[in-house]
Amino acid sequence: MTSTSNVRLYQPKRIVLTGGGSAGHVSVNLALIPVLREQGWSIDYIGSENGIEKELIANLPGVSYHAIATGKLRRYFSLQNFTDPFRILKGVGQSRRLIRRLKPSVVFSKGGFVSVPVVLGAWMNRVPSLIHESDYSPGLANKLALPFASALCTTFPETAASVKSGKAVQIGSVVRPELKSGDAARGLQFLGFTGNKPLLLAAGGSLGSRALNDNLRRNLDALLEQFDIVHLCGRNGLDPQLEDRAGYRQFEYVNEQLPDILAAVDLVFSRAGSNAIFEFLSLGKPMLLCPLGRKQSRGDQLLNADSFVRAGYAEVIDEENWNDAEFLSKLDVLQRKRDLYIARMNAADSGDPLQQLLRQIEETAS
Structure with missing residues (x-):
């Protein structure tokens, strides 16, 4: 009879992807998903309830989509600025519970307002997260999430040079094959x-x-x-x-x-x-x-x-x-x-x- 202490149980790699609000905050994830599937990753996606990311991702084979409450991070006055912080807090709680249940090895965030609660939820569960910034200057969502992430991948080399935390890695632009x-x-x-x-x-x-x-x-x-x-x-x-x-x-x-x-x-x-x-x-x-x-x-x-x-x-x-x-x-x-x-x-x-x-x-x- 084989001792269970000598048996190494296989656990598939699991990744949580996030990002949304516009197609630009989903495109890198769309490029990653087919390759991650080929490499044997189990893929979950955390996005908003009604955003474009749900339209683009929810029906993809091999991807489980999970919707959370979201609030937009505005730089201008809006009455929604008074209610959206509560939606963001709700999204943080939902993300924390989801990530605790899913137990991913890593979270990858493409940015957009939906991503901040997910990166925070990963940090609360001690799951490492990786952020990607496409633009020359980091967006507000990525700036807020960066202290809780392991690294920031940048498209422009100038962006990596401007990030003072030492977390930036310049990789270039990821284009869907x-x-x-x-x-x-x-x-x-x-x-x-x-x-x-x-x-x-x-x-x-x-x-x-x-x-x-x-x-x-x-x-x-x-x-x-x-x-x-x-x-x-x-x-x-x-x-x-x-x-x-x-x-x-x-x-x-x-x-x-x-x-x-x-x-x-x-x-x-x-x-x-x-x-x-x-x-x-x-x-x-x-x-x-x-x-x-x-x-x-x-x-x-x-x-x-x-x-x-x-x-x-x-x-x-x-x-x-x-x-x-x-x-x-x-x-x-x-x-x-x-x-x-x-x-x-x-x-x-x-x-x-x-x-x-x-x-x-x-x-x-x-």
């Missing part, structure tokens, strides 16, 4: 375009941008003389009056067909969220960036855009001093010098950030 598997012919067929004109992608992020949408549509007549246009206009951003406009296709959000559409795209007009612009960089898509200004944000997109302009990957246009003629001129220059921008992008060597992040997760878990 499936985005590189698109087929341009399928993308054009899906959109109903012939490919006779260059294809311009306009994207204001998963939540949309009214200003970006309005600026594009106001110049639609002039743009359609030169481009076919696919417009990802975000939630509630569709314009029914433009539904049948020749050379123009609009969607709130595209998921399954996105790799094929991106393969067909020649130029991009976009906000300057880090995850999106690094995806465009990895695919060699020259960009005209319209970053959120300091009146609407902490200024992180301005820093992201400035970094890309200095590297020669993009041009930028100022939303707060918008000029239609400048907009059309910069797109024209970007198209004429497209090969130069692509050559600079192809020369950028970021190694394999996904594998670096996976190693960091393993080290943190152990």
